[in-house]
Amino acid sequence: MHSPFVFGLYTHVINHDGTFAAYTPIEARREQLRQDATLITVRDFGAGSHTGAGRQRSIGSIARTAAKPRPFGQLLFRLVNHFQPRTILELGTSLGLTTAYLAAPDSRSRIITFEGCPQTAAVARQTFAELALTNIEVVEGNLDETLAPTLAALPGPIDFAFFDGNHRYEPTVRYFEQCLPYRTERSVFILDDIHWSAEMEQAWATIKTHPDVRLTIDLFFIGLVFFRSNQPKQHFALRFDNAVDNLLNRVKHLSA
Numbered sequence: 001m002h003s004p005f006v007f008g009l010y011t012h013v014i015n016h017d018g019t020f021a022a023y024t025p026i027e028a029r030r031e032q033l034r035q036d037a038t039l040i041t042v043r044d045f046g047a048g049s050h051t052g053a054g055r056q057r058s059i060g061s062i063a064r065t066a067a068k069p070r071p072f073g074q075l076l077f078r079l080v081n082h083f084q085p086r087t088i089l090e091l092g093t094s095l096g097l098t099t100a101y102l103a104a105p106d107s108r109s110r111i112i113t114f115e116g117c118p119q120t121a122a123v124a125r126q127t128f129a130e131l132a133l134t135n136i137e138v139v140e141g142n143l144d145e146t147l148a149p150t151l152a153a154l155p156g157p158i159d160f161a162f163f164d165g166n167h168r169y170e171p172t173v174r175y176f177e178q179c180l181p182y183r184t185e186r187s188v189f190i191l192d193d194i195h196w197s198a199e200m201e202q203a204w205a206t207i208k209t210h211p212d213v214r215l216t217i218d219l220f221f222i223g224l225v226f227f228r229s230n231q232p233k234q235h236f237a238l239r240f241d242n243a244v245d246n247l248l249n250r251v252k253h254l255s256a
Contacts, residue, residue, distance in 0.1 A: 085159030096124030
């Protein structure tokens with residue numbers, strides 16, 4: 001690995017094996033959600049679920065199969081803790097667990113999270129209330145209609161963005177390009193499930209070749225994008241030590 005920036009990030013943040021006090025209450029909320037048999041009607045504007053789940057789903061099944069697993073939520077926490085962004089966008093709220101990991105490092109940060117399903121957003125708001133996270137704003141509705149006006153109303157740049165809103169090629173690339181005018185060279189964009197489907201593989205390949213993108217890190221389940229103008233254009237595919245743990249968790253969730 002020939003990049004000091006990537007080496008430091010990989011060694012001290014990505015593969016950090018310590019813990020933070022904020023992890024415990026978020027994981028307690030996850031377990032609470034996993035045990036919740038309440039049925040809600042899910043409105044999905046994206047590519048749907050690999051599990052074939054219908055519109056009527058229990059909160060527990062969503063927590064077990066759709067929520068971002070613990071290792072990746074905690075990785076996002078460490079990345080936010082490291083880069084200290086002031087304005088964070090999350091495209092795809094779900095039950096709010098990942099949002100909580102984005103919001104917990106610093107109460108001074110502003111998290112704007114987008115969710116298309118009203119009943120899912122209501123559960124997420126309960127998550128934020130139980131965790132006493134007051135720096136989160138939920139934007140409900142179709143992302144195709146809510147993203148542009150929200151971006152236009154921002155008082156400053158996007159420092160950090162997590163794209164988990166629509167696992168198809170055209171919307172993924174479009175949302176990425178919509179956010180580009182609001183980034184700085186120190187912004188961090190992260191795409192979820194970059195190898196989830198052929199369309200997501202294609203979207204990731206397109207984003208890597210964008211002229212504004214200087215550096216990417218492929219951790220298989222997620223991809224990190226940087227715009228640092230002093231960096232030579234480089235693309236890394238690195239092992240995330242918790243990836244096996246994540247895969248096992250997903251298998252357990254699907255079989256539960």
